[in-house]
Amino acid sequence: MDLENQKRVKDLAEANGPENIIVILGASESEAAGLSAETVTAGDPTFAGPLAGVSLGLRVYHVCEPEIKAEIPADLYEEQIGMMEMVLDVDSIASEMKSIRDQYCKY
């Protein structure tokens, strides 16, 4: 996750309370999704950005995970995400996200 986005997530969590924040990712690879999820939960694994050593423990999901899909009207989801859902390895992304949440999520 780039340094500017880390700063934005950190500022939003401080302003609204970390328990009130959910981060939704759109990364196309499970590894990239996992790294971003780790950044907003355990802290920046590259130790380069504002979240280095900061464990926010935020709730974090990928937009293709069933929990998020269920929250979005089906026709809108099909229009905006349907094509990408066809292309992405949703199972591998979902399992990576769950593993990060199980380890580091505080809420």
Add this chain to the structure above:
Amino acid sequence: MNSVITASSYVLVHTPDMVLHNGTTITTEKIVNPESEYLKELPKHIRSYEDVIAYAPNQTYIGNMTPEELAAMPQPWYDTKVEAKREGKFGEILPQDEFYMLMQICDVFDLLVLEKGFAAATKEKFVKNPAVIPSMVEKIKEGVDLAEIEALVNDEHAEGLYMDGKLVGAVKRAHDVDTNLTAHVMHENLVSKASSVLALIHLIKNSGIDASEIDYVIDCSEEACGDMNQRGGGNFAKAAAEIAGLTGASGEDVRGFCAAPTHAMITAAALVKAGVYKHVAVTAGGCTAKLGMNSKDHVKKGLPALEDCLGGFSVLVSENDGVNPEINLDICGRHTVGTGSSPQAVINSLVAAPLDKVGMKIVDIDKFSPEMQNPDITKPAGAGDVPLANYKMIGALAVTRHEIERADLAAFPEKHGLVGWAPTQGHIPSGVPYIGFCRQDILDGKIKNAMIVGKGSLFLGRMTNLFDGVSFVIQGNSGASAASAMDEAEVKNMIAKAMKQFALSLMEGEEEQ
């Protein structure tokens, strides 16, 4: 009448020391984490020139291997060596020492100095390059003492130029207080200009036309030159044209992040089609900031730091000659302000919408050339195979439009796509790497058309959250050249005259007999 693609050139510059001194991943790490294990490890992952020219994606970039030959090689490619050639059909892979000399030739403000011994030794090598023109050789200056360079770097904020870690030159700041003319900015801009010049001189060589015939140059790199009163004033295009000997050219800079080359190609094609210019060169040099961009992941996974080359390219867009492949501007896609940012909205606007306008289907396009990044570089960094992801999205769009069955989606990337071979230099891998091969494939009858798709991340400039993209189609020549259309009446006139003369000579012959 459509314009045509007359020639192209593709060049790489091996810059191992610039990776360590100028790549932003490295310079950022030096600030935030100066004692990191990564910084200590990185020098051990730098490749030699010999390894760089024996690397299959690089040999593909300069035209010695075709994308099909590269695709036939099992991935990853970094641990396999292929025939190492410096020169290729499209250009060359320039070593770092000769590039420093080229930068010195491109410096017209006495900002770049080279060490005496280094300059003399490099000049000998440099002048043997068949693409280098005499006016460039005349610009080579004598070197200076090492002590002078050390003083510039230590006391005057100059940016050092290194060979194998040894200081051999420096780029001075161009102003004491102007942040747009610091040594860092001058270095970055001279690199961009010099690599663009390298691409231009190869373009002239490949095209066979006289350099003075080029009317206009469009630079589409990602740098900005100007002083504190006009940060992006420009004009890289004209500055590079001057050194490359394009005496008849003016030019402009077109910007749009990674989408800029495709914007520039459309602009060039339109200017030629409108009859404003006969020959327009689209050109771009490389980018120091992106050297070693993903090297943290490469080091962590025990790979060489694969982002060790600057990229450059030039394409010559000319008046229709009745032979070369045409740029069809009737099929021009664009991501508009209202398009939206979901991947399917983006792909639809760039691929399907322009085809709909002319009643064509996605499957009517033989090859797509979107983001052509080398997967060797991006996969270990967690970004996946970027061209493949694009082909899957285009294929998925074809499924949603009922052009292909879902079961055929898996075969779509191989049929309509290519593997990626371009270095991750932002604008360099975006759509344009295939233009050289595409021209040849169409001339050889292997394909009938191709779509070039350029995409750009405008949000990085913090002026808009929008994304951007444009596309156009290259197709076989219809056979009618601009010259033939314009001169049809003249040709008729000439035939009439010839017939008349023939008749007269017959009559004279009869009289003699």
